[in-house]
Amino acid sequence: MKQWVRFRLNNQEKFGMLVDEEIQIYTGDMFSRPSKTDEKFKFAECDLINPCKPSKIIALWNNYKTLASEKNLSKPDNPLYLNKAVSSIINIGDNIIRPKSYNEAIFYEGELGIVIGKVAKDIEIDDAKDYIFGYTCINDVTAMDLVKKDSSFDQWTRSKSYDTFGIFGPTISTEIDPMNLQITSKLNDEIVQNYNTNDMFFNVYEIVSYLSKDMSLHPGDIIACGTNAGLGPMNEGDTIQVSVEKIGELTNKLI
Secondary structure, rough: OEEEEEEEEEOOEEEEEEOOOEEEEEEEEEEEEEEEEEEEEHHHOOOOOOOOOOOOEEEEOOEHHHHHHHHOOOOOOOOEEEEHHHHHHHHHHHHEEEEEEEEEOOOEEEEEEEOOOOOOOOHHHHHHHHEEEEEEEEEEEEEHOOOOOEEEEEEHHHHOOOOOOEEEEEEEEEEEOOOOOOOEEEEEEEEEEEEEHEEEEOOOOHHHHHHOOOOEEEEEEEEOHHHHHHHHOOOOOOOEEEEEEEOOOEEEOOO
8 A cells, every 4th residue: 555645845845655654755747657756754744735636526426325225215327426616625624614605504425535547538447447546535525405405406516616615635545445445434523424435336446437438537636436324414613534444534624
């Protein structure tokens, strides 16, 4: 397993690989043969930032069997998804800010995220692994009461695209098995989600293949694989922590 991070030190952005308690610095392009340097920094001294800069975030809906069963939904014929605006992204540890125009329920959704490693277009399932750089942790924050506000149109993209609703990181982990990862969400230190990626309807390779036939996927693009049972609302002052096994954890407060 390798874990890639980006960080800011002395007003400079750098990236590298976590090795014990240090970050081994690399230069060039993280996604295309980065060059290892002799430079290392203590992990504790570095201010982590998001591990990549996606050109788009795609989020799946109804991709877990347990949640589907709770909501009386069946497996869809193909992965169902929506867009989440990249302008929603905040850096690691930043606060989730309630929009001034919205005073209803804001939900946390702990998820596994796929990070694309090279341009993928019209690829098959058996080839999808070659196009995945690694995996990250996602909190797909959602203004849930907006979704059904208009009876003629489900407003998923709007509900997920408010500023500060896009949370991912802290690492991109490579060389791990995405089919068997435990995902946990804690609301004010109480476990509210605890599920495994083996409960997906569509696995990560099926997802990447399917989406690549709809659109070109680019290095750094993120696909949120959907959430499972236990998603729920947060109140102002609440702290939400989402962790994915072998990747790390994200902690944010709603204000």
